[in-house]
Amino acid sequence: MSSSNITQESTSQDFTFSPWKNPANLKLLFPIGAGIISLFLLSLFSTLFFIALLALVLTSVLKPMVFHLEKEGINAFGALVMIYALFLLMLFALVIFLGPEIAAQLRAMAQLYNSLVQESGRQHIAEFITFFASKLDFLNSPVVQKQLVHQYFTVFIRFLRGGVQFTTSILYSIPNVLVLALAVFLLLKDGDRLQRHFISTVPNRFLEFTCFATEHIQHTLSAYLRRQFYIIFTTTVFYSLAFYWLGIPFSILVGFLAGFASVIPFFGLLIGAVPVALVGIYSFDNNSILFVLLGLFAAIHFVQTALFKQSSFRLPFKLHPLYTLVFLVAGYAIWGMWGVFFAVPLAVCFICIIKQIGWGMQNFHF
Amino acid sequence: MKKDSLWANIFADKTKDRNEVIKTLKLVPLFSQLNTSELKEFEKISHQRFFKAGEPVFWEGEPGVGMYIVKLGSVAVCKITPEKGKEELAILRQGDFFGELALIDEGPRSATCMAHENAEIIGIFRPDLVKLLARKPRLGNKFLFRFATLLGKRLIATHKENKELRLQLEKSNIII
Numbered sequence: 001m002s003s004s005n006i007t008q009e010s011t012s013q014d015f016t017f018s019p020w021k022n023p024a025n026l027k028l029l030f031p032i033g034a035g036i037i038s039l040f041l042l043s044l045f046s047t048l049f050f051i052a053l054l055a056l057v058l059t060s061v062l063k064p065m066v067f068h069l070e071k072e073g074i075n076a077f078g079a080l081v082m083i084y085a086l087f088l089l090m091l092f093a094l095v096i097f098l099g100p101e102i103a104a105q106l107r108a109m110a111q112l113y114n115s116l117v118q119e120s121g122r123q124h125i126a127e128f129i130t131f132f133a134s135k136l137d138f139l140n141s142p143v144v145q146k147q148l149v150h151q152y153f154t155v156f157i158r159f160l161r162g163g164v165q166f167t168t169s170i171l172y173s174i175p176n177v178l179v180l181a182l183a184v185f186l187l188l189k190d191g192d193r194l195q196r197h198f199i200s201t202v203p204n205r206f207l208e209f210t211c212f213a214t215e216h217i218q219h220t221l222s223a224y225l226r227r228q229f230y231i232i233f234t235t236t237v238f239y240s241l242a243f244y245w246l247g248i249p250f251s252i253l254v255g256f257l258a259g260f261a262s263v264i265p266f267f268g269l270l271i272g273a274v275p276v277a278l279v280g281i282y283s284f285d286n287n288s289i290l291f292v293l294l295g296l297f298a299a300i301h302f303v304q305t306a307l308f309k310q311s312s313f314r315l316p317f318k319l320h321p322l323y324t325l326v327f328l329v330a331g332y333a334i335w336g337m338w339g340v341f342f343a344v345p346l347a348v349c350f351i352c353i354i355k356q357i358g359w360g361m362q363n364f365h366f
Numbered sequence: 367m368k369k370d371s372l373w374a375n376i377f378a379d380k381t382k383d384r385n386e387v388i389k390t391l392k393l394v395p396l397f398s399q400l401n402t403s404e405l406k407e408f409e410k411i412s413h414q415r416f417f418k419a420g421e422p423v424f425w426e427g428e429p430g431v432g433m434y435i436v437k438l439g440s441v442a443v444c445k446i447t448p449e450k451g452k453e454e455l456a457i458l459r460q461g462d463f464f465g466e467l468a469l470i471d472e473g474p475r476s477a478t479c480m481a482h483e484n485a486e487i488i489g490i491f492r493p494d495l496v497k498l499l500a501r502k503p504r505l506g507n508k509f510l511f512r513f514a515t516l517l518g519k520r521l522i523a524t525h526k527e528n529k530e531l532r533l534q535l536e537k538s539n540i541i542i
Binding site: 207208215 | 431501
């Protein structure tokens, strides 16, 4: 086979991975089908999906620490055990020290929710609207005021129910902490091996591209998830401490909600601020708390922006605001409040994969 | 041996082959100075693939992602042009390696490589190597130093060839 007249085009056709040209390649449809079925099953078991996502986030945070220890000369398994022990210790401390406080706050929140649903919420809104009516003439009609109270009360109750459901759904997952801990350990220990197993199922023609693309996607997503985790963690701590210091009830729960919401583009501040403002007004009976909270939110937002604008925390690529908005709305339409939280990470994942496939199609002879 | 490369790669017995991979790596000058535990680190990032005769490993012009070592069988390095068609430049056999420049540079492949006969090939790719070098800087230094030494030797040989060629051309009065 020294020299033949096969051109690149004709030879490449023999190995193009097309089920239409080569029916034997249809067998690749089995793993693809299995992948689609797993995704479908995963959507049915949302708790599993939540644990898997959380495990991925925690792995992306802990892995650089394991690498750092390895760099210092500690062997891979030793470094893994050390970091994992530290992680378990923190998890244990969190459950032991914050667990009872969170449970107490949740009980109090449930009581408040009940009392608000039974008319006292309507009364507060009515007082609030009367206050504004004294400043704005067009609100001085009892019919308009009654209609506004009714509408705002409905929105308020829906919002409050959403907040309580969201917080409790996170707390439901606490019994799954053991599964989460195990998943994190396995991902830390065997994540690379799992990736290699995945790559071994890819046909030869896609090998180089898959190696390059999976590494790139993994790097981008890890950096993104790590950044989101750090933002949520620091802002939750800031908000909780500040609310505790101001004497706002449910400081940990609303602090967590505000911290979690801070990663949502555009609406994050609003989603985080509204429940805090409501709780503040309800417990202080003084609207001036709103100004204090406004200042607090502005200050924490400023600190957060300053902390995470450094290049090491910056996103690997910029998502256009219009796309972000579309993904947020689509996320909300499909999965409700959870969809808002996961819309942008999923969009980043989706765009990252599409970009890599586009790059591969341009540069490789598939 | 009529074997399907897709299924052969999915269901390859990886555990049995590990020692064989280490043995093959030892044959490669790039890894010859590494000890067994260091070679194990490279074995962990390597990908063993089975290629059917005539199946391309990579095409000329594709972005370089990594290097390959021939474990079994043989691989042809070729140039494909519309005028001459496929022209084989070299046949690589067990222990030979190719595409090593892609470990440090993403530039396009300079030639096409395809399995000359059914072949088992070990691939080591840049992203995995970069990660390994970041985790094990000492091993990284050792490997990169060896890599640079080999590149240096190759550069000297090329320079020498270039010089001899120039001398010949001068003697034949083609260049003055």
